[in-house]
Amino acid sequence: MTLVEGGEVLALWLQRLMLRSPLSQQDQDIVRSFPGVIRKVDGTRDIVRLGERTSHVSLVVDGIVARFGQTADGNRQFTAFFIRGDMADLHAAVMPVVSSPLQSTCPTVLYQIDREIIRTAAAQSPSLAKAFWCDCVTESQIGAEWLVSIGRGSALSRIAHLLCELACRYGVMSGERDRFPLLLTQAHIGDAVGLTAVHVNRMIRALRESGSVIAEAGHVTIRDWDLLRRQGGFDPGYLHLNDLDSRSGLHIELELQ
Amino acid sequence: MTLVEGGEVLALWLQRLMLRSPLSQQDQDIVRSFPGVIRKVDGTRDIVRLGERTSHVSLVVDGIVARFGQTADGNRQFTAFFIRGDMADLHAAVMPVVSSPLQSTCPTVLYQIDREIIRTAAAQSPSLAKAFWCDCVTESQIGAEWLVSIGRGSALSRIAHLLCELACRYGVMSGERDRFPLLLTQAHIGDAVGLTAVHVNRMIRALRESGSVIAEAGHVTIRDWDLLRRQGGFDPGYLHLNDLDSRSGLHIELELQ
DNA sequence: CGGTCCGTTGACTCACTTCAACAGTAGTGG
DNA sequence: CCACTACTGTTGAAGTGAGTCAACGGACCG
Known part of the structure:
Protein backbone atom coordinates (compact mmCIF):
# COMPACT_ATOMS: atom_id res chain seq x y z
CA MET A 1 0.00 0.00 0.00
CA TRP A 146 20.07 32.00 -4.41
CA LEU A 147 23.42 33.36 -3.25
CA VAL A 148 23.63 35.67 -6.25
CA SER A 149 20.05 36.81 -5.78
CA ILE A 150 20.40 37.46 -2.05
CA GLY A 151 23.94 38.82 -2.16
CA ARG A 152 23.45 41.29 -4.99
CA GLY A 153 19.72 41.77 -5.59
CA SER A 154 17.36 44.41 -4.22
CA ALA A 155 14.45 43.34 -2.03
CA LEU A 156 12.09 43.47 -5.03
CA SER A 157 14.47 41.48 -7.18
CA ARG A 158 15.00 38.75 -4.58
CA ILE A 159 11.31 38.10 -4.19
CA ALA A 160 10.71 38.20 -7.95
CA HIS A 161 13.53 35.70 -8.41
CA LEU A 162 12.05 33.29 -5.89
CA LEU A 163 8.62 33.53 -7.50
CA CYS A 164 10.12 32.88 -10.94
CA GLU A 165 11.94 29.82 -9.67
CA LEU A 166 8.84 28.39 -8.02
CA ALA A 167 6.78 29.13 -11.13
CA CYS A 168 9.16 27.09 -13.27
CA ARG A 169 9.45 24.23 -10.82
CA TYR A 170 5.69 23.93 -10.37
CA GLY A 171 5.08 24.67 -14.03
CA VAL A 172 7.07 21.71 -15.27
CA MET A 173 4.61 19.47 -13.39
CA SER A 174 1.29 21.22 -13.98
CA GLY A 175 2.01 22.44 -17.48
CA GLU A 176 0.90 25.90 -16.42
CA ARG A 177 3.62 28.31 -15.42
CA ASP A 178 1.51 31.37 -14.70
CA ARG A 179 -0.38 30.05 -11.71
CA PHE A 180 0.84 27.92 -8.84
CA PRO A 181 0.05 27.29 -5.16
CA LEU A 182 1.91 29.43 -2.63
CA LEU A 183 2.38 27.22 0.42
CA LEU A 184 4.47 29.82 2.24
CA THR A 185 3.62 32.75 4.50
CA GLN A 186 5.25 36.14 3.89
CA ALA A 187 7.45 35.40 6.90
CA HIS A 188 8.67 32.22 5.19
CA ILE A 189 9.46 34.19 2.05
CA GLY A 190 11.39 36.66 4.18
CA ASP A 191 13.42 33.85 5.73
CA ALA A 192 14.19 32.56 2.26
CA VAL A 193 15.40 35.82 0.73
CA GLY A 194 16.93 37.45 3.82
CA LEU A 195 14.29 40.12 4.48
CA THR A 196 11.81 40.92 7.24
CA ALA A 197 8.19 39.87 6.82
CA VAL A 198 7.13 43.52 6.88
CA HIS A 199 9.35 44.42 3.97
CA VAL A 200 8.29 41.31 2.04
CA ASN A 201 4.73 42.56 2.37
CA ARG A 202 5.66 45.96 0.93
CA MET A 203 7.58 44.44 -1.97
CA ILE A 204 4.75 42.03 -2.82
CA ARG A 205 2.51 45.05 -3.04
CA ALA A 206 5.06 46.80 -5.25
CA LEU A 207 5.17 43.74 -7.52
CA ARG A 208 1.39 43.70 -7.72
CA GLU A 209 1.29 47.42 -8.53
CA SER A 210 3.94 46.98 -11.21
CA GLY A 211 1.56 44.54 -12.89
CA SER A 212 3.95 41.60 -12.97
CA VAL A 213 2.58 39.23 -10.36
CA ILE A 214 -0.12 38.78 -7.73
CA ALA A 215 1.13 36.79 -4.73
CA GLU A 216 -1.83 36.08 -2.48
CA ALA A 217 -2.19 33.84 0.54
CA GLY A 218 -2.85 30.53 -1.20
CA HIS A 219 -1.58 31.03 -4.72
CA VAL A 220 0.46 33.13 -7.13
CA THR A 221 -0.80 34.49 -10.42
CA ILE A 222 1.71 35.80 -12.90
CA ARG A 223 0.38 38.63 -15.07
CA ASP A 224 3.51 39.55 -17.00
CA TRP A 225 6.14 36.82 -17.04
CA ASP A 226 8.69 38.82 -18.99
CA LEU A 227 8.46 41.76 -16.59
CA LEU A 228 8.74 39.48 -13.57
CA ARG A 229 11.72 37.74 -15.11
CA ARG A 230 13.46 41.08 -15.59
CA GLN A 231 12.55 42.20 -12.08
CA GLY A 232 14.14 39.04 -10.67
CA GLY A 233 17.10 38.88 -13.05
CA PHE A 234 15.94 35.33 -13.64
CA ASP A 235 17.21 32.83 -16.19
CA PRO A 236 15.78 29.30 -15.72
CA GLY A 237 18.80 27.50 -17.20
CA TYR A 238 20.18 26.54 -13.81
CA LEU A 239 17.09 24.52 -12.93
CA HIS A 240 17.83 21.98 -15.67
CA LEU A 241 14.16 21.41 -16.35
CA ASN A 242 14.61 21.41 -20.10
CA ASP A 243 16.34 18.87 -22.28
CA LEU A 244 17.89 21.66 -24.26
CA ASP A 245 19.95 23.55 -21.74
CA SER A 246 19.08 27.09 -22.53
CA ARG A 247 21.37 29.38 -20.56
CA SER A 248 21.88 31.51 -23.61
CA GLY A 249 18.30 32.21 -24.63
CA LEU A 250 16.61 34.94 -22.66
CA HIS A 251 12.99 33.92 -22.85
CA ILE A 252 12.57 30.24 -22.29
CA GLU A 253 9.30 28.57 -23.06
CA LEU A 254 8.82 25.78 -20.58
CA GLU A 255 8.03 22.49 -22.23
CA LEU A 256 4.30 22.49 -21.70
CA GLN A 257 2.64 19.11 -21.94
CA MET B 1 56.52 15.50 -15.59
CA TRP B 146 27.28 31.20 3.02
CA LEU B 147 23.56 31.70 2.42
CA VAL B 148 22.88 31.85 6.14
CA SER B 149 25.78 34.21 6.71
CA ILE B 150 24.84 36.57 3.88
CA GLY B 151 21.09 36.35 4.34
CA ARG B 152 20.99 36.95 8.06
CA GLY B 153 24.37 38.28 9.21
CA SER B 154 25.55 41.87 9.69
CA ALA B 155 28.40 43.20 7.58
CA LEU B 156 30.87 42.53 10.39
CA SER B 157 29.56 39.03 10.93
CA ARG B 158 29.72 38.10 7.25
CA ILE B 159 33.36 39.07 6.94
CA ALA B 160 34.28 37.38 10.22
CA HIS B 161 32.55 34.23 9.01
CA LEU B 162 34.48 34.19 5.76
CA LEU B 163 37.78 34.70 7.57
CA CYS B 164 36.95 31.86 9.99
CA GLU B 165 36.18 29.53 7.12
CA LEU B 166 39.38 30.36 5.27
CA ALA B 167 41.39 30.00 8.50
CA CYS B 168 40.07 26.47 9.01
CA ARG B 169 40.54 25.43 5.41
CA TYR B 170 44.09 26.73 5.22
CA GLY B 171 44.78 25.59 8.76
CA VAL B 172 44.08 21.95 8.05
CA MET B 173 46.95 22.04 5.54
CA SER B 174 49.52 24.23 7.28
CA GLY B 175 48.79 23.08 10.82
CA GLU B 176 48.53 26.72 11.83
CA ARG B 177 45.06 28.18 12.00
CA ASP B 178 45.92 31.67 13.21
CA ARG B 179 47.84 32.87 10.20
CA PHE B 180 47.11 32.30 6.52
CA PRO B 181 47.67 34.02 3.17
CA LEU B 182 44.94 36.38 1.97
CA LEU B 183 44.95 36.11 -1.81
CA LEU B 184 41.91 38.36 -2.18
CA THR B 185 41.46 42.12 -2.46
CA GLN B 186 38.86 43.88 -0.33
CA ALA B 187 36.73 44.14 -3.47
CA HIS B 188 36.85 40.34 -3.82
CA ILE B 189 35.77 39.96 -0.21
CA GLY B 190 32.90 42.33 -0.90
CA ASP B 191 31.81 40.27 -3.89
CA ALA B 192 31.88 37.16 -1.71
CA VAL B 193 29.80 38.49 1.17
CA GLY B 194 27.50 40.87 -0.72
CA LEU B 195 28.96 44.20 0.39
CA THR B 196 30.71 47.12 -1.26
CA ALA B 197 34.50 47.30 -1.12
CA VAL B 198 34.26 50.55 0.87
CA HIS B 199 32.20 48.95 3.60
CA VAL B 200 34.44 45.89 3.68
CA ASN B 201 37.32 48.25 4.39
CA ARG B 202 35.47 49.82 7.30
CA MET B 203 34.46 46.46 8.77
CA ILE B 204 38.01 45.10 8.49
CA ARG B 205 39.11 48.10 10.49
CA ALA B 206 36.36 47.43 13.03
CA LEU B 207 37.51 43.82 13.33
CA ARG B 208 41.10 44.96 13.84
CA GLU B 209 40.02 47.46 16.49
CA SER B 210 37.96 44.81 18.25
CA GLY B 211 41.18 42.84 18.63
CA SER B 212 39.96 39.70 16.91
CA VAL B 213 41.78 39.69 13.59
CA ILE B 214 44.18 41.65 11.40
CA ALA B 215 43.37 41.26 7.70
CA GLU B 216 46.15 42.93 5.71
CA ALA B 217 46.94 42.90 2.01
CA GLY B 218 48.85 39.64 1.82
CA HIS B 219 47.88 37.73 4.92
CA VAL B 220 45.49 37.39 7.85
CA THR B 221 46.57 37.15 11.48
CA ILE B 222 44.02 35.99 14.02
CA ARG B 223 44.53 37.50 17.48
CA ASP B 224 41.49 36.13 19.28
CA TRP B 225 39.96 33.07 17.63
CA ASP B 226 37.10 32.74 20.07
CA LEU B 227 36.05 36.36 19.62
CA LEU B 228 36.27 36.09 15.82
CA ARG B 229 34.23 32.89 15.93
CA ARG B 230 31.51 34.64 17.90
CA GLN B 231 31.62 37.68 15.63
CA GLY B 232 31.06 35.42 12.62
CA GLY B 233 28.60 33.01 14.26
CA PHE B 234 30.95 30.35 12.99
CA ASP B 235 30.90 26.62 13.69
CA PRO B 236 33.38 24.62 11.57
CA GLY B 237 31.35 21.39 11.58
CA TYR B 238 30.03 21.97 8.08
CA LEU B 239 33.50 21.92 6.58
CA HIS B 240 33.96 18.24 7.48
CA LEU B 241 37.67 18.71 8.13
CA ASN B 242 37.63 16.56 11.23
CA ASP B 243 37.18 12.83 11.55
CA LEU B 244 34.93 13.39 14.51
CA ASP B 245 32.10 15.45 13.15
CA SER B 246 31.69 18.08 15.79
CA ARG B 247 28.61 20.12 15.09
CA SER B 248 27.61 19.96 18.73
CA GLY B 249 30.80 21.23 20.34
CA LEU B 250 31.25 24.97 20.21
CA HIS B 251 35.00 25.35 20.23
CA ILE B 252 36.65 22.92 17.93
CA GLU B 253 40.36 22.36 18.01
CA LEU B 254 41.50 21.68 14.50
CA GLU B 255 43.54 18.54 14.18
CA LEU B 256 46.98 20.10 14.08
CA GLN B 257 49.70 17.91 12.68
C1' DC C 1 -16.25 34.86 22.60
C1' DG C 2 -11.27 35.32 23.17
C1' DG C 3 -6.74 33.89 21.34
C1' DT C 4 -3.51 33.31 17.77
C1' DC C 5 -1.67 33.78 13.31
C1' DC C 6 -1.25 36.30 9.10
C1' DG C 7 -1.40 40.26 6.32
C1' DT C 8 -1.31 45.36 6.13
C1' DT C 9 0.11 50.05 6.90
C1' DG C 10 2.59 54.24 9.01
C1' DA C 11 6.45 56.64 11.33
C1' DC C 12 11.02 56.58 12.59
C1' DT C 13 15.80 54.76 12.69
C1' DC C 14 20.06 53.04 11.10
C1' DA C 15 23.25 50.08 8.51
C1' DC C 16 25.01 50.13 4.35
C1' DT C 17 25.61 52.51 -0.20
C1' DT C 18 27.12 56.12 -3.04
C1' DC C 19 30.08 59.65 -4.35
C1' DA C 20 34.33 61.77 -3.93
C1' DA C 21 39.01 62.59 -2.84
C1' DC C 22 43.70 61.07 -1.86
C1' DA C 23 47.92 58.15 -0.77
C1' DG C 24 50.89 54.11 -1.72
C1' DT C 25 52.54 50.74 -4.82
C1' DA C 26 53.50 48.48 -9.07
C1' DG C 27 53.88 48.33 -13.85
C1' DT C 28 54.84 50.60 -18.38
C1' DG C 29 56.85 53.27 -21.75
C1' DG C 30 59.34 57.35 -23.29
C1' DC D 1 65.33 58.10 -14.86
C1' DC D 2 60.91 60.00 -14.55
C1' DA D 3 55.97 60.68 -16.19
C1' DC D 4 51.84 58.21 -16.65
C1' DT D 5 48.42 54.93 -15.62
C1' DA D 6 46.04 51.49 -12.98
C1' DC D 7 44.85 49.24 -8.97
C1' DT D 8 44.26 48.88 -3.99
C1' DG D 9 43.42 50.65 0.35
C1' DT D 10 41.67 54.49 3.16
C1' DT D 11 38.67 58.07 4.87
C1' DG D 12 34.71 61.58 4.97
C1' DA D 13 30.01 63.24 3.99
C1' DA D 14 25.53 62.60 2.38
C1' DG D 15 21.70 59.63 0.72
C1' DT D 16 18.60 55.63 0.96
C1' DG D 17 16.78 51.03 1.28
C1' DA D 18 15.48 48.03 4.53
C1' DG D 19 14.80 47.27 9.62
C1' DT D 20 12.25 48.24 13.83
C1' DC D 21 8.33 49.30 16.45
C1' DA D 22 3.62 49.67 16.79
C1' DA D 23 -1.12 49.33 15.74
C1' DC D 24 -5.13 47.21 13.47
C1' DG D 25 -8.27 44.02 10.70
C1' DG D 26 -9.55 39.54 9.14
C1' DA D 27 -9.54 34.53 9.22
C1' DC D 28 -9.48 30.61 11.72
C1' DC D 29 -10.00 27.90 15.83
C1' DG D 30 -10.90 26.17 20.37
Missing part, protein backbone atom coordinates in the same frame (compact mmCIF):
# COMPACT_ATOMS: atom_id res chain seq x y z
CA THR A 2 2.78 2.39 0.81
CA LEU A 3 4.30 1.29 -2.46
CA VAL A 4 1.22 2.35 -4.36
CA GLU A 5 1.20 5.73 -2.65
CA GLY A 6 4.87 6.25 -3.43
CA GLY A 7 4.56 5.16 -7.04
CA GLU A 8 3.33 8.40 -8.51
CA VAL A 9 5.81 10.62 -6.78
CA LEU A 10 8.70 8.24 -7.47
CA ALA A 11 7.79 8.55 -11.14
CA LEU A 12 7.92 12.33 -10.83
CA TRP A 13 11.35 12.21 -9.22
CA LEU A 14 12.57 9.70 -11.80
CA GLN A 15 11.43 12.00 -14.57
CA ARG A 16 13.43 14.83 -13.03
CA LEU A 17 16.52 12.61 -12.62
CA MET A 18 16.35 11.67 -16.30
CA LEU A 19 16.33 15.29 -17.41
CA ARG A 20 19.92 15.47 -16.15
CA SER A 21 21.23 11.96 -16.63
CA PRO A 22 19.89 9.13 -18.85
CA LEU A 23 18.84 5.87 -17.20
CA SER A 24 18.32 2.38 -18.61
CA GLN A 25 14.93 0.71 -18.37
CA GLN A 26 16.32 -1.53 -15.65
CA ASP A 27 17.56 1.45 -13.60
CA GLN A 28 14.20 3.13 -14.00
CA ASP A 29 12.43 0.04 -12.69
CA ILE A 30 14.73 -0.01 -9.66
CA VAL A 31 13.85 3.60 -8.79
CA ARG A 32 10.15 3.08 -9.42
CA SER A 33 10.09 0.20 -6.97
CA PHE A 34 11.95 1.88 -4.10
CA PRO A 35 9.98 0.88 -0.99
CA GLY A 36 9.11 3.61 1.47
CA VAL A 37 6.83 4.79 4.22
CA ILE A 38 4.33 7.65 4.06
CA ARG A 39 4.74 10.27 6.78
CA LYS A 40 2.41 13.22 7.28
CA VAL A 41 3.39 16.39 9.12
CA ASP A 42 1.09 19.32 9.79
CA GLY A 43 2.00 22.99 9.58
CA THR A 44 5.44 24.13 10.64
CA ARG A 45 7.21 21.07 12.06
CA ASP A 46 10.79 19.87 12.30
CA ILE A 47 11.37 16.93 10.00
CA VAL A 48 15.02 16.28 10.79
CA ARG A 49 17.03 18.13 13.44
CA LEU A 50 20.56 19.49 13.48
CA GLY A 51 23.21 16.91 14.37
CA GLU A 52 20.81 13.98 14.10
CA ARG A 53 21.88 10.88 12.17
CA THR A 54 19.23 10.15 9.55
CA SER A 55 18.31 6.62 8.54
CA HIS A 56 16.21 7.58 5.52
CA VAL A 57 15.77 10.16 2.80
CA SER A 58 12.54 12.07 2.24
CA LEU A 59 10.73 12.44 -1.06
CA VAL A 60 8.12 15.21 -0.99
CA VAL A 61 4.65 13.97 -1.97
CA ASP A 62 2.79 17.17 -1.11
CA GLY A 63 3.43 20.48 0.62
CA ILE A 64 6.87 22.01 1.08
CA VAL A 65 10.00 20.93 2.88
CA ALA A 66 12.46 23.72 3.68
CA ARG A 67 16.12 23.35 4.58
CA PHE A 68 17.44 26.08 6.85
CA GLY A 69 20.22 27.34 9.05
CA GLN A 70 20.15 29.53 12.11
CA THR A 71 22.34 32.31 13.42
CA ALA A 72 23.43 32.52 17.04
CA ASP A 73 20.70 35.09 17.79
CA GLY A 74 17.99 32.75 16.53
CA ASN A 75 17.37 34.21 13.08
CA ARG A 76 16.38 31.63 10.52
CA GLN A 77 17.52 31.46 6.90
CA PHE A 78 16.07 28.96 4.47
CA THR A 79 18.63 27.55 2.08
CA ALA A 80 16.34 25.42 -0.11
CA PHE A 81 12.71 24.61 -0.78
CA PHE A 82 11.55 21.19 -1.93
CA ILE A 83 8.20 20.64 -3.61
CA ARG A 84 6.24 17.57 -4.82
CA GLY A 85 8.61 15.23 -6.63
CA ASP A 86 11.79 16.61 -5.05
CA MET A 87 14.07 14.50 -2.91
CA ALA A 88 14.65 16.79 0.07
CA ASP A 89 17.84 15.27 1.45
CA LEU A 90 19.33 12.89 -1.08
CA HIS A 91 22.77 13.92 0.21
CA ALA A 92 21.88 12.12 3.45
CA ALA A 93 22.29 8.86 1.57
CA VAL A 94 26.05 9.43 1.66
CA MET A 95 26.37 11.96 4.50
CA PRO A 96 23.79 11.02 7.12
CA VAL A 97 24.74 13.49 9.85
CA VAL A 98 22.40 16.46 9.43
CA SER A 99 24.26 19.71 8.90
CA SER A 100 21.18 21.73 7.99
CA PRO A 101 17.84 20.72 9.46
CA LEU A 102 14.54 20.38 7.59
CA GLN A 103 11.13 21.85 8.35
CA SER A 104 7.71 21.80 6.71
CA THR A 105 6.10 25.18 6.00
CA CYS A 106 2.57 23.78 5.66
CA PRO A 107 0.76 20.43 5.96
CA THR A 108 3.17 18.14 4.12
CA VAL A 109 3.33 14.49 3.05
CA LEU A 110 6.61 12.61 2.70
CA TYR A 111 7.61 9.26 1.25
CA GLN A 112 10.58 8.15 3.30
CA ILE A 113 13.06 5.68 1.84
CA ASP A 114 15.75 3.88 3.83
CA ARG A 115 19.10 5.38 2.92
CA GLU A 116 20.67 1.92 2.61
CA ILE A 117 18.33 1.22 -0.28
CA ILE A 118 19.59 4.30 -2.09
CA ARG A 119 23.20 3.44 -1.25
CA THR A 120 23.04 -0.12 -2.51
CA ALA A 121 21.24 0.98 -5.68
CA ALA A 122 24.02 3.50 -6.31
CA ALA A 123 26.70 0.91 -5.54
CA GLN A 124 25.21 -1.61 -7.97
CA SER A 125 24.48 0.74 -10.84
CA PRO A 126 27.02 3.39 -11.87
CA SER A 127 24.44 5.23 -13.93
CA LEU A 128 22.08 5.45 -10.96
CA ALA A 129 24.98 6.72 -8.86
CA LYS A 130 25.60 9.35 -11.52
CA ALA A 131 21.92 10.34 -11.59
CA PHE A 132 21.88 10.80 -7.80
CA TRP A 133 25.12 12.77 -7.97
CA CYS A 134 23.60 15.02 -10.66
CA ASP A 135 20.53 15.60 -8.50
CA CYS A 136 22.76 16.87 -5.69
CA VAL A 137 24.73 19.03 -8.11
CA THR A 138 21.56 20.59 -9.47
CA GLU A 139 20.42 21.42 -5.96
CA SER A 140 23.81 22.97 -5.30
CA GLN A 141 23.47 25.12 -8.42
CA ILE A 142 20.08 26.32 -7.24
CA GLY A 143 21.75 27.31 -3.98
CA ALA A 144 24.41 29.22 -5.90
CA GLU A 145 21.69 31.12 -7.74
CA THR B 2 53.01 16.82 -15.26
CA LEU B 3 52.36 13.70 -13.22
CA VAL B 4 55.07 14.61 -10.74
CA GLU B 5 53.75 18.15 -10.42
CA GLY B 6 50.23 16.88 -9.82
CA GLY B 7 51.26 14.24 -7.32
CA GLU B 8 51.45 16.43 -4.25
CA VAL B 9 48.19 18.22 -4.80
CA LEU B 10 46.38 15.00 -5.75
CA ALA B 11 47.49 13.63 -2.39
CA LEU B 12 46.02 16.70 -0.68
CA TRP B 13 42.72 16.26 -2.47
CA LEU B 14 42.69 12.54 -1.72
CA GLN B 15 43.24 13.27 1.94
CA ARG B 16 40.24 15.59 1.93
CA LEU B 17 38.08 13.00 0.10
CA MET B 18 38.93 10.41 2.73
CA LEU B 19 37.83 12.63 5.58
CA ARG B 20 34.30 12.21 4.25
CA SER B 21 34.32 8.76 2.67
CA PRO B 22 36.77 5.87 3.19
CA LEU B 23 38.70 4.55 0.19
CA SER B 24 40.51 1.28 -0.39
CA GLN B 25 44.25 1.25 -1.14
CA GLN B 26 43.42 0.49 -4.75
CA ASP B 27 41.05 3.44 -5.04
CA GLN B 28 43.65 5.71 -3.47
CA ASP B 29 46.22 4.59 -6.03
CA ILE B 30 43.79 5.35 -8.84
CA VAL B 31 43.29 8.91 -7.60
CA ARG B 32 46.98 9.47 -6.98
CA SER B 33 47.78 8.52 -10.55
CA PHE B 34 45.18 10.70 -12.28
CA PRO B 35 47.04 12.23 -15.24
CA GLY B 36 46.66 15.96 -15.79
CA VAL B 37 48.10 19.11 -17.27
CA ILE B 38 49.46 22.11 -15.38
CA ARG B 39 47.91 25.44 -16.34
CA LYS B 40 49.01 28.80 -14.99
CA VAL B 41 46.81 31.89 -14.98
CA ASP B 42 47.87 35.31 -13.78
CA GLY B 43 45.80 37.75 -11.77
CA THR B 44 42.08 38.01 -12.39
CA ARG B 45 41.33 35.79 -15.37
CA ASP B 46 38.38 33.74 -16.56
CA ILE B 47 39.08 30.03 -16.21
CA VAL B 48 35.82 28.69 -17.58
CA ARG B 49 33.03 30.82 -19.05
CA LEU B 50 29.28 30.69 -18.72
CA GLY B 51 27.61 28.24 -21.09
CA GLU B 52 30.87 26.63 -22.16
CA ARG B 53 31.14 22.83 -22.27
CA THR B 54 34.13 21.81 -20.18
CA SER B 55 36.30 18.84 -21.09
CA HIS B 56 38.24 18.74 -17.83
CA VAL B 57 38.04 19.47 -14.13
CA SER B 58 40.48 21.77 -12.33
CA LEU B 59 42.36 20.93 -9.17
CA VAL B 60 43.84 24.03 -7.52
CA VAL B 61 47.61 23.75 -7.01
CA ASP B 62 48.15 27.34 -5.86
CA GLY B 63 46.25 30.60 -5.65
CA ILE B 64 42.48 30.86 -5.55
CA VAL B 65 39.72 29.88 -7.96
CA ALA B 66 36.39 31.62 -7.39
CA ARG B 67 33.01 30.56 -8.72
CA PHE B 68 30.62 33.42 -9.34
CA GLY B 69 27.36 34.59 -10.79
CA GLN B 70 26.36 37.94 -12.23
CA THR B 71 23.23 40.03 -12.09
CA ALA B 72 21.76 41.74 -15.12
CA ASP B 73 23.35 45.07 -14.13
CA GLY B 74 26.80 43.52 -14.03
CA ASN B 75 27.25 43.05 -10.30
CA ARG B 76 29.33 40.04 -9.39
CA GLN B 77 28.69 37.60 -6.55
CA PHE B 78 31.15 34.87 -5.66
CA THR B 79 29.49 31.63 -4.64
CA ALA B 80 32.57 29.61 -3.70
CA PHE B 81 36.32 29.88 -3.19
CA PHE B 82 38.69 27.01 -3.91
CA ILE B 83 42.19 26.85 -2.46
CA ARG B 84 45.17 24.51 -2.85
CA GLY B 85 43.97 20.92 -2.79
CA ASP B 86 40.36 21.73 -3.72
CA MET B 87 38.73 20.43 -6.87
CA ALA B 88 37.10 23.57 -8.23
CA ASP B 89 34.51 22.01 -10.52
CA LEU B 90 34.19 18.32 -9.77
CA HIS B 91 30.51 18.61 -10.66
CA ALA B 92 31.61 19.24 -14.26
CA ALA B 93 32.55 15.56 -14.42
CA VAL B 94 28.83 14.77 -14.59
CA MET B 95 27.37 18.11 -15.69
CA PRO B 96 29.83 19.66 -18.12
CA VAL B 97 27.81 22.68 -19.22
CA VAL B 98 29.01 25.57 -17.07
CA SER B 99 26.21 27.20 -15.10
CA SER B 100 28.49 29.33 -12.96
CA PRO B 101 31.79 30.48 -14.40
CA LEU B 102 35.21 30.35 -12.67
CA GLN B 103 37.79 33.08 -12.20
CA SER B 104 41.17 33.36 -10.50
CA THR B 105 41.61 36.17 -7.97
CA CYS B 106 45.42 36.11 -8.08
CA PRO B 107 48.20 34.28 -9.92
CA THR B 108 46.93 30.72 -9.81
CA VAL B 109 48.15 27.26 -10.83
CA LEU B 110 45.77 24.47 -11.84
CA TYR B 111 46.15 20.76 -12.47
CA GLN B 112 43.54 19.94 -15.10
CA ILE B 113 42.21 16.40 -15.41
CA ASP B 114 40.12 15.13 -18.31
CA ARG B 115 36.56 14.66 -17.09
CA GLU B 116 36.32 11.27 -18.80
CA ILE B 117 39.05 10.01 -16.48
CA ILE B 118 36.99 11.02 -13.47
CA ARG B 119 33.83 9.57 -15.00
CA THR B 120 35.33 6.18 -15.79
CA ALA B 121 36.96 6.00 -12.35
CA ALA B 122 33.57 6.67 -10.78
CA ALA B 123 31.87 4.13 -13.05
CA GLN B 124 34.38 1.42 -12.18
CA SER B 125 34.55 1.97 -8.44
CA PRO B 126 31.36 2.61 -6.43
CA SER B 127 33.36 3.85 -3.45
CA LEU B 128 35.18 6.39 -5.62
CA ALA B 129 31.82 7.49 -7.01
CA LYS B 130 30.62 7.93 -3.46
CA ALA B 131 33.71 9.92 -2.51
CA PHE B 132 33.21 12.29 -5.45
CA TRP B 133 29.53 12.61 -4.60
CA CYS B 134 30.46 13.47 -0.99
CA ASP B 135 32.90 16.12 -2.20
CA CYS B 136 30.10 17.82 -4.13
CA VAL B 137 27.75 17.55 -1.15
CA THR B 138 30.32 19.15 1.15
CA GLU B 139 30.74 22.02 -1.28
CA SER B 140 26.98 22.41 -1.36
CA GLN B 141 26.88 22.56 2.44
CA ILE B 142 29.51 25.28 2.43
CA GLY B 143 27.27 27.20 0.02
CA ALA B 144 24.32 26.75 2.38
CA GLU B 145 26.41 28.20 5.20
